Amino acid sequence: MFSGSIPALVTPFRDGALDESAFRRLVDWQIESGSSALVPCGTTGENSTLSNAEHHRVIEVCIEQAAGRVPIIAGCGSNDTMNALLHMNFSKKCGASAALVVAPYYNKPSQEGLLAHFSYLAEHADLPIVLYNVPGRTVSDLQPETVCELVRRYPQTFVGIKDASGDLSRVTDHRMGIDAKFAQLCGDDELALPFNAAGGVGCISVTANVAPALCAEFQAACAANDLELARKLNDKLYPLHYAMFEDSSPGPCKYALAQVHDWIENELRLPLVPCNDSARAAVDKALVHAGLV
Template identity: 75%
Template sequence: MFSGSIPALVTPFRDGSIDEAAFRRLIDWQIDNGSSALVACGTTGEASTLSNAEHHRVIEICIEQAAGRVPVIAGCGSNDTRNALLHMTFSKKAGAAAGLCVAPYYNRPSQAGLIAHFSFLAENSDLPIVLYNVPARTVTDIEDETVVALVRKYPDRIVAIKDASGDLSRVADHRMGIGRDFCQLSGNDELWLPHAAAGGRGCISVTANVAPALCAEFHEAIAANELQKARQLNDRLFPLHYAMFSDASPAPVKYALSRVHDWMTDEVRLPIVKASDKARKAVDEAQASAGLL
C-alpha cells in the first residue's frame, strides 16, 4: 500500500504554538522533492506533547495541504485504546490514507493485550492500520507471532508495519508468516538499505525531513536494483542518519531544518530541549558532508 521515502514530519512551533504557515511550506517542499507519502503526528512530530485538538489540527493541515498529491498516514497511537480510536475516527473523516498505531507505551501490555488493543481498533474503525513497533521507546515489543496473527485476522484492516525494532530477521519472518506482498517499512534510517534487500518497501524516515530529494533518489536506486548507486547514496546519507539522533529527537532534525530554511525554527516542546552544541556540530558536519549546506 505504501512505498518509498516517507518522512515522519516534524511539527513546527513558533512562540509555543503550531506554526501552520511553516508546516504547509514543509509539506509542499517534501512533495516537490519526491516524498511518496507523509506521516503527521508521529514520534518525530512530537505527538506526545500535543493536545488532542492540536493533534487533530496537525493531521487536518497535512491532509489539506497535501491535497491528494501523496497519501497521508496519520499518527493515531496512544497508550489509551479509546483515545487511539478517537484519533483514528477523526483521521478517517479528515481523509487520511491510514493510521500509524504504535504499541501502547508505559502500560507494558502482554502479547494478548496487544492483540486485544489492535483488534479493538480494527473492529471499530475502517481506517487502515500501519502497525508501529519501536520497543526502545515503548518497552513493549510486538512479537512476530503477534504481527502474523493480527494481519491474518484483519487482512483488510492491518495493511503495513513500520518496524523500528532493529531486528532485520523480522522482515523474512513476516514474509514467511504473512506473505511476500505484506507492506514492510523500515523505521530505522540507518537500516533502510539492508531492510530493503530483505524485502522492505521503503522507510518512514527522520532524515527525509532534511534530505527529501536524496532519500527519494536513494529509494529509486534500490527499487531499480542499482546497488552501486544505492550504496553511494547510503554512504552520503549515513552520517546524517546518526546526526539526527545526536541528541533527543526531534531537536537535531529541527535544528537541521532551521539551517536550510529561514521559515523553520528549532523550537521544541518540553521535556525535549534544543539540540546541544555537540549535536549541532554533528548536524552541521553531516549536512555539509551530504551537500545540503
C-alpha cells in the same frame, strides 16, 4: 499500499504554538522533493506533547495541504485504546489514507494485550492500519508472531508495519509468515539498505525531513535493484542518519531544518529542549557531507 521515502514530519512551533504556515511549506517541499507519502503526528512530530485538538489540527492541515498529491498516514497511536480510536475516526473523516498506530507505551501490555488493543481498533474503525513497533521508546515489543496473527485475522486492515526494532531478521519473519500484501517499512534510517534487501519496500524516515530528495532517490534506487547507486546515496546520507539521534529526537532534526530553511524555527516543546553543542556539530558536519549546505 505504501513504499518509498515517507518522512515522519516534524511539527513546527513558533512561540509555543503550531506554526501552520511553516508546516504547510514543509508539506509542499516534501511532496515536491519526491516523498511518496507523509506521516504527521508521529514520534518525530512530538505527538506526545500535543493536545488532542492540536493533534487533530496537524493531521487536518497536512491532508488539506497535500490535497491528494500523496497519501497521508496519520499518526494515531496512544497508550489508551479509546484515544487511539478517537484519532483514527477523526483521521478517517478528514481523508487520511491510513493510520500509523504505535504499540501502546508505558502500560507495557503483554502480547495478548497487544492483540486485543489492535483487534479492537480493527473492529471499530474503518481505516487501514500501519503497525509501528519501536520498543526502544514504548518498552512493549510487537513480536513477529503477533504481527502475523493480526494480519491473518484482519488482512484488509493491517497493511504494513514501520519496524524500528533494529532486528533485521524480522523482515524475513514477516515476509514468510504473512500471505497478504503487506508493506514492510524501515523505522531506522541507517538500516534502510539491508532492510530493503531483506524484503522491505521503503522507510518512514526522520532524515527525510531534512534531505527529502536524497532519501527519495535512495529508495528509488533500492526499488530498481540498483545496488551501486543505492550504496552511493546511502554513504552520502549515512552521517546524517546518525546525527539525527546525537541528542533527543527530534532536537537535531529541527536544528538541521533551521539550517536548511529560514522559515522553520528550532523550537521544541518541554520536556524536550534544543539539541546540545555536540549534536549541532555532528549535524553541521553531516549536512556538509550530504551537500545540503
